[in-house]
Structures are given as C-alpha cells and as structure tokens.
Amino acid sequence: MANIEERLQDFFARFLDLSPAEITPQANLRDDLKMDSTEMVELVVALEKEFNIRLKDGEITNRNCVGDVLKTVGEKLG
Amino acid sequence: MKEVAVTGVGIVAPPGVGKEGFWQNIREGKSFVSPITRFDASAYPSQVAGQVKEFDTGNLSPRLLKKMDRFSVMALVATEQALKDAGIDLAKEDPYSVGVFLGNTLGGWLYAETELRDLYQEGRNGVSPYNASAWFAAAPQGQISICYGIKGYSKTVVADRAGALMAVGCAVREIRNNKAAIALAGGTEAPVTPYALLCCTTEGSLSRGTYRPFDKERDGFVIGEGAAIVILEDMDSARSRGTTVYGSITGFGTSCDGANRITSDQDGKGLARAIKAALDNAGYQPGDIDYICADGAATELGDVSETKAIKAVFGDYAAEIPVSAPKSMFGHLLGASGAVDLVGTLLTMQEGVILPTINYRTEDPECNLDYVPNKSRSKEVNRAIVISRGRGGINAVLAVERS
Numbered sequence: 001m002a003n004i005e006e007r008l009q010d011f012f013a014r015f016l017d018l019s020p021a022e023i024t025p026q027a028n029l030r031d032d033l034k035m036d037s038t039e040m041v042e043l044v045v046a047l048e049k050e051f052n053i054r055l056k057d058g059e060i061t062n063r064n065c066v067g068d069v070l071k072t073v074g075e076k077l078g
Numbered sequence: 079m080k081e082v083a084v085t086g087v088g089i090v091a092p093p094g095v096g097k098e099g100f101w102q103n104i105r106e107g108k109s110f111v112s113p114i115t116r117f118d119a120s121a122y123p124s125q126v127a128g129q130v131k132e133f134d135t136g137n138l139s140p141r142l143l144k145k146m147d148r149f150s151v152m153a154l155v156a157t158e159q160a161l162k163d164a165g166i167d168l169a170k171e172d173p174y175s176v177g178v179f180l181g182n183t184l185g186g187w188l189y190a191e192t193e194l195r196d197l198y199q200e201g202r203n204g205v206s207p208y209n210a211s212a213w214f215a216a217a218p219q220g221q222i223s224i225c226y227g228i229k230g231y232s233k234t235v236v237a238d239r240a241g242a243l244m245a246v247g248c249a250v251r252e253i254r255n256n257k258a259a260i261a262l263a264g265g266t267e268a269p270v271t272p273y274a275l276l277c278c279t280t281e282g283s284l285s286r287g288t289y290r291p292f293d294k295e296r297d298g299f300v301i302g303e304g305a306a307i308v309i310l311e312d313m314d315s316a317r318s319r320g321t322t323v324y325g326s327i328t329g330f331g332t333s334c335d336g337a338n339r340i341t342s343d344q345d346g347k348g349l350a351r352a353i354k355a356a357l358d359n360a361g362y363q364p365g366d367i368d369y370i371c372a373d374g375a376a377t378e379l380g381d382v383s384e385t386k387a388i389k390a391v392f393g394d395y396a397a398e399i400p401v402s403a404p405k406s407m408f409g410h411l412l413g414a415s416g417a418v419d420l421v422g423t424l425l426t427m428q429e430g431v432i433l434p435t436i437n438y439r440t441e442d443p444e445c446n447l448d449y450v451p452n453k454s455r456s457k458e459v460n461r462a463i464v465i466s467r468g469r470g471g472i473n474a475v476l477a478v479e480r481s
Contacts, residue, residue: 017141
C-alpha cells in the first residue's frame with residue numbers, strides 16, 4: 001500500500017501540476033485541490049491508464065479525499 | 079454621453095506578440111504569411127497562413143493550459159498585456175462594473191476537431207472532458223472573466239469576420255451609457271487547423287498563395303491567427319488617473335446587406351450605410367476622415383463593393399483618403415481581424431505612420447483609390463474609420479480619433 005500511496009501522490013502532483021507535499025490523504029479533491037467536474041472525469045480515465053484498472057462511473061467522482069481514492073485503487077489492485 | 083478612451087492594447091499576432099514588436103514589424107511592410115507547418119496542408123489549395131510562433135504564456139499554469147484551445151490562450155495573453163499597458167489592476171476595481179466583449183468566428187476548432195477524431199477512433203474514453211468548455215465561441219470570454227474575477231455584463235459576438243468590431247461597438251455602448259466603468263474588448267481566432275482551413279477553402283474566398291487586396295490579380299485572402307484586446311474606459315476617468323490615452327472611439331455603425339449568404343451586396347450600399355452610420359454617430363463629416371483601415375477581402379466582389387461604398391459616402395474626397403489593408407501582411411484574422419485593425423489604426427494615429435497594403439502590383443480600374451501600396455507612409459492621422467465585413471453581408475465600422 002505504501003508503494004501505491006507514493007505512486008498516487010506522484011500521479012496527483014503531475015495531474016494537477018502541484019507539489020507532492022500538497023497531496024495528502026486528507027486533501028479534499030474539490031475544496032483543497034480545486035478539482036472541477038471535468039477534471040474529475042479526466043481523473044478517472046487517467047487513473048485507469050496509470051494503474052491499469054477499471055473504474056465504474058461514479059466510483060471515484062463522488063469520493064472526497066485523496067485517501068478515498070487510495071483506498072479504491074488499492075482494492076482494485078488487490 | 080461619456081467619451082470612450084482606449085487606454086491599453088494587447089496583441090498576439092503573426093508579426094509580433096506585444097504592441098512594440100507588432101508595430102515595428104508591420105510598419106516596415108513585411109509579409110508574415112508563410113507555409114503552414116502545424117499540419118500537412120499539401121492537399122489544400124491554400125497552403126499558407128499568418129501563424130503565431132511560440133509565445134510566452136506568462137503565469138498560465140499547465141493545469142489551465144490543457145483545458146483551453148489556442149484561441150482562449152491567445153486572448154488571455156493579449157488581455158494581460160492590455161491591462162498592464164493601461165496600468166489597471168482589476169483586483170482593485172468593482173468587478174460588477176467591468177465587462178468582457180469579444181468577437182470570434184470559428185470557436186476552438188483545433189481542440190474540437192482533435193477530440194472528435196479521438197471520439198471516432200477511440201470511443202468515449204478517448205475524448206478530453208475539457209472539450210466541453212474549450213471549443214465554443216464564448217470560451218475565451220469565460221476564461222478571461224474567471225481569471226480576473228470579472229462579473230459585469232459581458233458578451234461574445236459571433237458575426238463572422240465582423241465579430242471583433244461588433245464586440246468593440248457593444249463595449250463602447252456600455253461605457254457611453256455608464257453601464258460599465260472598464261471594458262475589455264476585441265477578438266480572438268485560431269483558424270490554422272485542418273477543419274477550419276477546409277471550411278474557409280470551401281467557402282471559396284481563400285488565395286492560393288498571395289493576399290493582394292484591391293489588386294487586379296487578387297485571388298482571395300489568406301487566413302491568420304491571433305488575438306487583440308483593447309481597454310476602454312470613460313475619458314474623464316482615464317485622464318484623472320493620468321494614464322496614456324491612445325485615442326477615443328467616437329462612432330460605431332453596423333448594417334446587414336440581406337443579399338447573399340456568402341458574399342456582400344454588389345454595389346456596397348449595405349457597407350455605405352454602416353460607414354455613414356459610424357460617421358453620424360461620431361458627428362463627423364466625410365471630410366473629417368484622414369485614413370480608412372479597409373476590410374480588403376481580396377475577392378473581386380468584396381474589393382469592388384468596398385471601394386464603391388467608400389466612394390458613395392466620401393464622394394470626390396474618397397480619392398484623397400489613404401485606404402489600406404494592413405492584414406495583407408499577416409493574413410485575415412476573421413473574427414479577430416477588426417480588433418487587430420483597431421490596434422493598428424490607434425498606433426497609426428500615435429506614430430503618424432499609415433500602414434501599407436502589400437503585394438500590390440496591378441491596378442484594377444474598378445478599385446482606383448489610394449491603397450497605400452507596399453510601403454508605409456508618414457502622415458498625421460487625427461480621425462479614421464475601421465471597416466470589417468462578414469460573410470452574408472454583415473458590416474461593422476468604428477470611428478476613432480487621436481487624443
């Protein structure tokens with residue numbers, strides 16, 4: 001999980017053009033990372049490519065924090 | 079009614095990014111039309127364009143840039159230049175008294191056609207979600223208003239190649255009627271894309287090589303890309319804060335020919351009405367005008383009817399007025415063209431140098447005005463008009479005066 005956490009932190013930093021330090025598990029996607037609805041759509045597609053997983057509609061878009069995304073991706077990767 | 083001052087200009091165009099580079103290059107009468115390099119245009123009859131080379135996008139983040147088409151990016155860069163030039167910090171202004179008024183013809187086509195290609199090749203997941211907010215004509219207005227927190231009445235005008243002047247005309251009305259304190263007005267266009275070029279080609283107005291307005295051997299215009307923004311405010315406010323004033327916009331006139339879905343009317347009567355309306359709006363007599371910045375579409379009907387319109391309004395005096403089409407140097411920026419011509423005309427009045435119509439070789443008996451062929455000319459210009467004409471007979475004319 002630690003490895004996935006680092007990858008996800010790096011992924012979010014590249015995706016949002018932010019420093020890795022800003023990507024904490026508590027960071028709220030909308031309120032802290034200022035992600036709008038279109039960025040959420042791109043996020044799902046980018047996560048699928050990055051981690052070679054499939055995500056259902058709404059599975060990530062309704063999550064609020066980076067930690068929630070980590071949990072979902074971690075479960076997909078088994 | 080308030081007097082409308084132009085206190086800042088910003089420009090991203092083939093001859094230069096920023097007014098200094100733009101002006102230095104165009105005053106020399108050089109051509110900034112070159113073979114299209116952004117994509118393979120070898121199958122198109124028209125393979126040249128006025129292209130903006132790489133340019134500094136300033137503080138725009140990669141996160142924002144990937145959400146925008148080139149026409150929005152150019153508009154944002156031109157806006158930042160214009161605000162700096164005017165010495166205005168919008169964070170200190172009442173956001174409800176500031177508006178954005180932009181002209182545009184094609185929308186964000188590079189973004190749109192790329193995503194459409196991906197839609198058909200890769201399916202739904204191949205399409206960027208940002209296309210939803212990147213492709214449409216009002217996207218630059220939205221991005222500018224978000225970037226600067228602008229909340230006043232704003233408008234995007236889609237009126238083909240007359241869009242930018244129409245937008246400036248709307249902005250002038252808001253300032254005059256005290257509905258806005260500051261207006262950001264102009265146009266933006268990014269037509270150097272495979273589909274946009276195809277549409278311009280099938281319309282039948284594009285040159286196969288050289289843009290020669292008013293020349294007997296003309297064969298159409300060449301497309302160009304870029305953005306131009308001017309800052310408009312009440313003259314008294316501008317003077318009270320001691321900023322440089324480029325000039326004032328004193329009149330606006332518009333008309334529709336109602337003649338053909340592509341071309342203008344045969345006799346230029348529609349355009350003549352718009353010119354007359356602009357002069358009347360400014361309180362000018364024909365003899366007051368020192369310079370005309372022409373549309374110069376370089377189509378036979380366009381050039382001849384524009385010449386007829388000028389003659390109809392200015393009578394015998396028409397032969398004495400310099401009439402030039404500076405866009406012959408860098409291409410027709412379609413929905414942004416009027417704003418670029420406005421900036422060029424303001425700099426003409428400031429510098430006392432009339433920009434030329436280049437590539438001019440062969441006189442057309444039906445176009446026998448003084449088109450300032452090939453070389454700039456030193457001349458004091460105190461009052462001028464700028465003409466834009468769109469497909470289907472849309473005419474817009476601005477009257478401007480040196481301060």
